[in-house]
Amino acid sequence: MARSPLTEPRKHAAQKRSRATVDALIEATARILVTEGFEKASTNRIAETAGVSIGSLYQYFPGKEALVAAVIDRHHQEVMQVVRTALAEVASQPLEKAVRKLVAVAIEAHRIDPKLHRVLTEQIPRTGRLENVEAFNREALALFRNYLEQHRDEVRVADLDLAAFLCATAIEAVAHTAVLYRSDELTDAAFAALVDEATRLVVGYLK
Amino acid sequence: MARSPLTEPRKHAAQKRSRATVDALIEATARILVTEGFEKASTNRIAETAGVSIGSLYQYFPGKEALVAAVIDRHHQEVMQVVRTALAEVASQPLEKAVRKLVAVAIEAHRIDPKLHRVLTEQIPRTGRLENVEAFNREALALFRNYLEQHRDEVRVADLDLAAFLCATAIEAVAHTAVLYRSDELTDAAFAALVDEATRLVVGYLK
Amino acid sequence: MARSPLTEPRKHAAQKRSRATVDALIEATARILVTEGFEKASTNRIAETAGVSIGSLYQYFPGKEALVAAVIDRHHQEVMQVVRTALAEVASQPLEKAVRKLVAVAIEAHRIDPKLHRVLTEQIPRTGRLENVEAFNREALALFRNYLEQHRDEVRVADLDLAAFLCATAIEAVAHTAVLYRSDELTDAAFAALVDEATRLVVGYLK
Amino acid sequence: MARSPLTEPRKHAAQKRSRATVDALIEATARILVTEGFEKASTNRIAETAGVSIGSLYQYFPGKEALVAAVIDRHHQEVMQVVRTALAEVASQPLEKAVRKLVAVAIEAHRIDPKLHRVLTEQIPRTGRLENVEAFNREALALFRNYLEQHRDEVRVADLDLAAFLCATAIEAVAHTAVLYRSDELTDAAFAALVDEATRLVVGYLK
DNA sequence: AATGAATGAGTTTTCATTCAT
């Protein structure tokens, strides 16, 4: 259907404005979650912080949950982007190099926005969105399992699923705990040592 | 350990009647957390479920936080009891046997009350009690590190702290994820395999 | 004058609809204070009487205190209006005429809304607003002192501050007690006599 | 009716104990009123401060009002004691000396326990007890009127009731305001000047 | 008589959400 050239730009402008409003709302939600915590993140507060009326908030999001979900999604996209890129890079590399890279990437991913990551991990009632978190974890696991499958000959384990689960879980947990709870105590050198040893842990097991 | 006034019980209910009231409140809190989640756990609901007046609740606890803190403490006591017992048993045993036992115990500990454990892990705004959760984790870590120290000759790692951190984190994460998110998919045989492989992962690294 | 955050209105309701809401709330507060007393003036009751939701009440006032403060302010405005006008009128008049007028005005001021005046005087916990009441008293005192200063030649007292304090306090107290506690017993004639005698009391002293 | 000598002492002891409990409760109420204000003076708090169980409080007082009333009564007794004594002393003295003494006594009476006096004046909802306060004021007024009657020849006023009312009200108000609101600014010399001038005010009028 | 655990009506207050303008 032909569009009037007179309305097209306006619509476009309107869309751009909408997008900006939505972004401002998600950003405001993330900022409040980080600085004040989940309990303080009321819709009125979010709207105000975003510089948007409460009415507009409900124009774009059906409720508070949807806002938090959007923040989670956005964060997951960023994390998965890093993870996917790393696994693509690593696809053809030998086991040790690959694992080392993955450990480093896990740490890097947790460092994208550690405070937000922590809030999302710790204080979001996983109402309904749990599936999404799970889905996200399973995607990462599947990518890793796929790598192992492609390098089946380098790997000495009976059950590939189990091995992938063990390694992915261990790497994630080590990165998570180190970045979120031990960052203060860990120097750069200590982080390097951590990468070394975690790599040894995983590679020693897989070979 | 210092407690925030918000999480410190108000009285130390010595008499029998009041002890029963306090227990009923903690139990009701745990039950509601498991069945309905944190958000639904209002003080009025807790009191009602406990068969106690709202006034009595506030006689013994300054607020919802304190009740949740009491539930966390009670759960941690139970978990630590299992962990301490296992480490005492294992103190003089060789590495592989010890690690196998510890992996099994980690799973067992997560099975004490998996739903409660999950709620406590996932949806409790860690207001103030985070230190306690941390303290709890650190105690378990210290116990494990202590075992490694006693078996220094069996262990081939440069940094004992780092090794203890890696192994404890990995074991905990594997047990946690398996019990809380994969129980449905895992048969008893699969759990046995999981124990085998997790043991291999850790022992292979330590030796 | 600095206000406590507890007594400061939350918004300055500019729009017509909200101005009406705010007025209804203040009016309802005053009405309940008069008919039921301070203790019965709960926020829910005020909102209900104002025909406004409890949520709207908290949109404009941080709590009960602020509402009472608004009532006090409104009443003080009205009283001071009368007092200021009278003193302006009287500025160039001779002592006796001026004092007589002031006594009459003090009585008149207490009659603006005697029941409200009494409640405000007697049963309002003067949380924070005491300064305002004091400020109000001091303004009236300053106005009177200023009159005396302008008529220094008619006045035979050593200390003008002291004289102003004595006379203003006496006039206020006589008007207050007569209107609020003796109105039943006092006919119009008796009030006229009261004005005569109070004038004699003050003028006799000042000359 | 004869009393058993065996029970008499016990009863006496019990009565003494009761009296001590009652006193402790009244004293605790007064102390809390002064230090924390009326709103904070809950029965539980009063009982605790008095070192008495809440049950015992209700054994001796039907409710919170009764406690506050007892504090008011006790304070009034003390004040009236001073006033009665002064008027007795002054009965045969000439006007000026008498008035001077009464002004001094009014100040003295307000200084018995200024903070308590202020709380009782300002923040006690006068539920029911207002009559008592009124009765108290009227008694003081009657005593003063009686003095004037006895000294009718020294006094040049048409209406003795009116004159008594004017003078008593003025004296009370000046003493009240000076002691409770201006104490900080008033030196001993200033208080002496206040007494001089207040005496002049009243005597100038009466003669 | 004394105790203090228990009660629950009543209060303050928040916040997700709606809807008239």
Place this chain on the structure above:
DNA sequence: TATGAATGAAAACTCATTCAT
């Protein structure tokens, strides 16, 4: 489409008072 005033269910919490021990 945007606004923000208004809503009211529901949550946290207090405190005067009762009553079993």
